Amino acid sequence: MANSKPAPSNSKLEIARLEVADIDAAITTIQLAFADDPFADWIYDRSKFSPKRNHASLTIRMKWGMRNGHIYVAHTPERRCAGVAMWVGPQPLEKKQSWDDWCQDWMLWFRQLGMNTRFGRGGLNVKRYYLWKESQAKMQSTVWTNPEGYWFCNILAIHPDCQGKGIGKALMNEVFDIADSEGIPCYLESSKFEPNVKIYEKMKFRFVKDIKCDDGEGTCTLFSMIRDAPGKAIDEESTSESSEGSGKDVDAIIDAAIPA
Secondary structure, three states: OOOEEEEOOEEEEEEEEOOHHHHHHHHHHHHHHOOOOHHHHHHEOHHHOOHHHHHHHHHHHHHHHHHHOEEEEEEOOOOOOOEEEEEEOOOOOOOOOOHHHHHHHHHHHHHHHHHHHHHOOOOEOHHHHHHHHHHHHHHHHHHOOOOOOOEEEEEEEEOHHHOOOOHHHHHHHHHHHHHHHHOOOEEEEEOOOOOHHHHHHOOOEEEEEEEEEEOOOOEEEEEEEEEOOOOOOOOHHHOOOOOOOOEOOOOOOOOOOOOO
């Protein structure tokens, strides 16, 4: 397989860049991994949830991510795409959007429009979706202080049958190696404080702030974490604290993917 290599900690685990042939299996893993996710439960009306629409949305997003981001999958002898990790690479905070990025964003928007025309919203609570985007934008504008930007992990999903086997760590190490060599910090948001925050702390992430999204009928909290680049000093303004703000949305896989 192209661009694949065995993970150093497990000779039976293969990490590879996502290929078109992997998309269906990767989507199955994502849907199962987030079946009971607090953020997914908050942003979707489960009684109206459409797996077909969700699959179509994720397919669009993954094809976008193959060109514009970094999507890694973990294969085991028992299961293809036992784990999925999607990252968006760093962009300098002061850099203006390029014409190519602008075109890619509009192409993504039109494809989503066509999908919504065909499938509808599939249970997505649009009001909460835009509340989340606004909150997230405020958060990231506060905690993103590195001028060179951040590697942003939009999603980490491990198939329920394969959890607890080091697959997530192996997937994350693919970008950690790149980020550390570049001197760029990493960023993620998780909808579960327990056990996710402690798990990510073992990967050298530190809790920064939480994002509280409240539409008056329900509340969801996302926990933002930063993994500092080796040798980089921690900004005092980004130390652990609680906040009702939230951050700049790169909007990589939100309709289906929910933060790790």
